[in-house]
Amino acid sequence: MTIKEKQDEIIADFSFFEDWMDKYEYIIQLGKELPLIDEAFKTDDKLIKGCQSRVWMHAEEKEGKVLFSADSDALITKGLVSLVIKVLSGHSAEDIHNADIYFIDQIGLKSHLSPTRSNGLLSMLKQMKLYALALKTRHQLEK
Amino acid sequence: MTIKEKQDEIIADFSFFEDWMDKYEYIIQLGKELPLIDEAFKTDDKLIKGCQSRVWMHAEEKEGKVLFSADSDALITKGLVSLVIKVLSGHSAEDIHNADIYFIDQIGLKSHLSPTRSNGLLSMLKQMKLYALALKTRHQLEK
């Protein structure tokens, strides 16, 4: 699935929920399912700023695909991270860098997350795109 | 006339005026008529603080009566000073010190003077009473 298709799938999933509590139940469930990051990666340099809760994120490239893994001390944050990883992980650096991320707005998350949380989500996205950009640039230099 | 009687007279005078412009005409007239202070007394130590305009006031005692004279660079202020002098000048220090000054409120001056002006008027009154108090105390000590 492309990044776009994945986003559309999430939007469809969320459209089933009638109220915000159900959406949160779902997000929390995702959080609980998120494969944990390797403890070795839970270091300060993997910490993302701008959250009331803490998020650690690790990225690596395998066979031309960027793989993200992450953890957080808060469960909802973990669920949100999980959504973003679902969408972006496993794609090329180029695709990630160019991706137009619209699902957060479309499922109404942005205006319903606390400002701190939505800032956190945005800085997480920024971080992921920055990583992709760095990889992309390296690839171009290697060419 | 007692201080009380003088105040009542002023209140009666003012009750003739229909609007504020007439009252001001009258106050200005009084200002123009105020006998000027001796130029020798227009020194900084006779200056009363708290006015946008400047007021110099001089007081002396003659035959048991306190006599005030004053000047100001603003005409309305002079008129107001003139009213206060009319009321208080020529009485004993004791009477001046104990006087209940109600005419300013009663003719509605207080709430219609600019704050600066009415503060000025109040500090003038305070000054005059302080002078009377000083005299009174001296008399008591001399007894």
Added chain:
Amino acid sequence: MITQEQKEITKLDVNKIRIDFPILNTNIYGHSLVYFDNAATTQKPNQVIDSISDYYKNYNSNVHRGVHHLSQMATDRFEEARRTVRDFINAESEKEIIFTRGTSDSINLIASSFGKAFVRKGDRVLITAMEHHSNIVPWQILCEDREAQLDVIPIDEKGELIFEEFEKLLDSDVRILALPYVSNSLGTVNPVKKIIEAAHSHGVPVLLDAAQAVQHIPVDVKELNVDFLAFSSHKIYGPTGMGILYGKEEWLEKIPPYQGGGEMIHTVTFEKTTYNELPFKFEAGTPNIAGAIGLDSALKYVTNLGIDSIHIYENKLYQYALEKLSSIKELTFIGEAKERAGAISFVIENTHPFDVGEILDKQGIAVRTGHHCTEPIMDQFKIPGTIRASFSFYNTKDEVDRLVLGLNRAKQMLL
């Protein structure tokens, strides 16, 4: 012990009161709002909102020095606000009431001006381990500037000041003690009268951060014999951008002005400027006129309900909340001082406060989560933050019940 008379005055009619606060009718995600974030800021009654509109619609004007009618009206009401504050805290004179932007501004003023006059290299400044950042950072800045030392009175595991440690820290190098009357994250009510006496016996003046006190308990600066006291309008039902600094006249006379500008001067030449008398010496620039007028209405509103009645009502609600919250077995209170007011902080085992707060929000319940600008307390208790519910006289037992239900729901989802 509550006397019969006190029982009478506790009968605040909360339903009638709630009508005065339009925001309390708001719906959040389909639930009626339960506002338990009063320690962050309180809601405003119509009386306050209307007095601000009334000012702008009918007599808005710059104050002091004006020659015209509107200026007179604005000045009168502005200075009336100052007298209202004076009476509210029982100050000796309105000269002792300085209008500022808020508690933080008030504390910064003292840290800067008192510091300039009295704090020298090697001197010490005392604060407590339960300060809000606003009562830490200004003193850190001062101490860094002056090469003075900042010492911290520790608190115990209940969240109470350790009085013996305080006494040990008191000596002749201490220039000033700054502490909160009521802690915003633990709810601790400090025994300030006793503390002030002890400080004074060593010649140390005291600044009280009363940001979380004035709205909950009667505060009398004369009885406390406190030297400086700071609070915010927005936490006592008044508008934002407005604060109070009380200072004893003799202290305020002794310290230099803080900011320069209009209002605070007597005469200005390029060679020499002389300063205005109190309180204007400390009020540079056009003040927050609407803020003062709104605060005036707020304090009159509180006085009208009666701060004693408010205290009794809120205390009952506080005890009720403690009891109900105790029924959640995974819940641990952070702060268990004997005397408490305003805020209750807690954590729920194996959940993050932030998650709990978010799920409460989706049920229409507004609490605050995090460090509440008191990071050192969180460090001491080794937690990332707490969930804090803080109360006002417009809150009800029903709302506390909804909080408990909401917490149970959050627990279910998160555990």
Added chain:
Amino acid sequence: MITQEQKEITKLDVNKIRIDFPILNTNIYGHSLVYFDNAATTQKPNQVIDSISDYYKNYNSNVHRGVHHLSQMATDRFEEARRTVRDFINAESEKEIIFTRGTSDSINLIASSFGKAFVRKGDRVLITAMEHHSNIVPWQILCEDREAQLDVIPIDEKGELIFEEFEKLLDSDVRILALPYVSNSLGTVNPVKKIIEAAHSHGVPVLLDAAQAVQHIPVDVKELNVDFLAFSSHKIYGPTGMGILYGKEEWLEKIPPYQGGGEMIHTVTFEKTTYNELPFKFEAGTPNIAGAIGLDSALKYVTNLGIDSIHIYENKLYQYALEKLSSIKELTFIGEAKERAGAISFVIENTHPFDVGEILDKQGIAVRTGHHCTEPIMDQFKIPGTIRASFSFYNTKDEVDRLVLGLNRAKQMLL
């Protein structure tokens, strides 16, 4: 030269505009109010008044860090206000927009923080002879603290800066130049672009006091290339207790925080506090949230009318007033710079400004009299003060005519 297009946009419908300002219907001593004290503070349109009420009635909450819905709404609107300000003065980024209490507060912030970082013993600070006290006293305090020298660029008898004298004063010891864009007592519009260029060519940064500029003329910080700019909400149709400091990001990064407190920190321990990023680093304590929201509405109102249209309309009115006032032969203008805006100052032979102001007031006409917080100007012109009429886009030619009538009446009574 006014083009056809400009002629089109000058067609502000003043009658329609006046409906937005409820206070303009007030009667003063039986006369309809003529408000010519706009330089002291402007009146507020319903749009501003309502946005404040709306905030308190519907989404009042403390901003940032909140986990609940109201806090989210308040934060969004508060930060929207910052972007509105950014766009209004064409700043590069909202990081450059600091919310303060007013112009005086903004200037004090820079005098203190810039001073701390860059002004040392023997350095010099430049201001002008036409400063408002708010742009004198903070620098005096700084220079006294730092043993620096305050130098003053003189003005000529027309009330214009003497450019050659300015150039002579510019040398490598000058750390900063602070000056008004528009003088509040003389109305002089300074050629700030040229001045800033000259200052920069000597490496001297410039602070513009734009308190009397932003409401009258288009201000573009990028085009001016100005380093710091200060103005007050209450002088541009917004609420009191609210001000703006613009600073170039590179400068704001280089100078230390001003006040300490909540909001402005990143992490706090008793040992070491790290500061938040821009703009929060300079915003200690709960901000004036309602103030920001009201200012947002005010700037939108002004933008909606169009600052260019406002400028053209007001300029016409200003010229009309000059012409009409000239008909009074005992009247002398104080300040006759080629470029003027906002305020007209004058005296009437053998009368005291204070008397004239009081008599105008009794005819419903609000002007200001006195030194207008610019005592050095009064000293230079050897007068106790002036009568100052200052204009807004809601004023009319009819009102100017009433002023002239009122002055003639005053003359009659006083001479």
